[in-house]
Amino acid sequence: MGIDVINLIKSKLPEYEHKIKEVPISRVFRSLQDGYHYCVFGVLKTPEREAYMYYSLPCRITTPYFVVVRNEDVEKFGGGKKISLRELLENKKLKLLIKKDVIYNKEINSVIDGYSGQKHVYVLPSDELGKKEVEMLIAKRIDYTISVVSTAYEAKQMGVIDKISFLPFEDTYNHYDVGYIACPKNEWGWQMIDKINKILKEEITKPQFFDLFKPLVTENMIPELRNQYEKLIMNSNSVK
Numbered sequence: 001m002g003i004d005v006i007n008l009i010k011s012k013l014p015e016y017e018h019k020i021k022e023v024p025i026s027r028v029f030r031s032l033q034d035g036y037h038y039c040v041f042g043v044l045k046t047p048e049r050e051a052y053m054y055y056s057l058p059c060r061i062t063t064p065y066f067v068v069v070r071n072e073d074v075e076k077f078g079g080g081k082k083i084s085l086r087e088l089l090e091n092k093k094l095k096l097l098i099k100k101d102v103i104y105n106k107e108i109n110s111v112i113d114g115y116s117g118q119k120h121v122y123v124l125p126s127d128e129l130g131k132k133e134v135e136m137l138i139a140k141r142i143d144y145t146i147s148v149v150s151t152a153y154e155a156k157q158m159g160v161i162d163k164i165s166f167l168p169f170e171d172t173y174n175h176y177d178v179g180y181i182a183c184p185k186n187e188w189g190w191q192m193i194d195k196i197n198k199i200l201k202e203e204i205t206k207p208q209f210f211d212l213f214k215p216l217v218t219e220n221m222i223p224e225l226r227n228q229y230e231k232l233i234m235n236s237n238s239v240k
Contacts, residue, residue, distance in 0.1 A: 002041050004212045005059060009181070012199045024125055026101045032184045039192055042179040044103045053182040054193045057200045058233045060179030061225070063216050065104050066147040066166035070137060074165050077144065082170040089115045094143040097122045097133050104146055107173045130154040138163060149216065176228040178236075204233055 003020075010018045021038075031038050033052045042060045043049065067083050069076075077083060085108060088094060100123050103109050115121050122142060124132055130150035136142045138160050145151075147166060155161040168174060181196055183189035203209050210229055217225050 035184045039183040043182040054189045056181035058178035062177045064174045092120045097142040097145045
């Protein structure tokens with residue numbers, strides 16, 4: 001859905017020449033710090049990032065995250081019961097793979113940060129989101145990872161979706177979140193965010209905009225997705 005939102009914004013700003021670049025997240029953030037004329041879709045807010053980014057209105061919704069394991073290991077991970085990430089990380093025989101510079105959500109990352117640098121926590125560059133984790137899981141080089149928005153898509157593309165399972169976190173980490181469009185914290189970035197916000201105010205209340213996010217979930221989860229979208233995006237104070 002990211003490219004659909006980007007294309008919508010582009011279509012509403014015909015006075016600009018637009019270029020889409022696919023680069024690692026860490027490089028995008030360095031470019032924003034340096035004031036490059038980039039805007040990036042889907043960014044979560046942190047105090048550190050707010051020091052060098054301007055944020056749009058909320059325009060992306062993220063679903064709860066899951067522990068991703070091989071089917072054969074489901075019982076080892078509680079047989080489908082809700083999982084405590086902290087308890088998993090205490091087991092140093094189980095290898096976790098996470099992506100550098102990715103914020104899953106604030107609660108998950110705060111737990112992971114407590115185990116930073118430990119040998120059973122592997123950190124990979126944040127390009128190819130979803131793909132490398134699945135490859136390493138299937139190859140048994142790791143025991144589990146944490147899902148990102150493209151994990152299921154990449155597993156389907158690789159023909160291994162039937163070999164992995166998505167296990168739920170305990171409720172502490174299990175919530176929906178929102179993302180934003182971010183631009184550099186300079187005069188150009190401020191002007192862009194102002195224009196983008198005017199577009200978003202008109203678009204995010206339309207059913208067609210919500211429809212962009214339906215592929216994130218299965219059919220039975222759409223009512224809950226709609227409920228969360230209305231609460232977190234349509235009814236946010238900034239949109240009003």
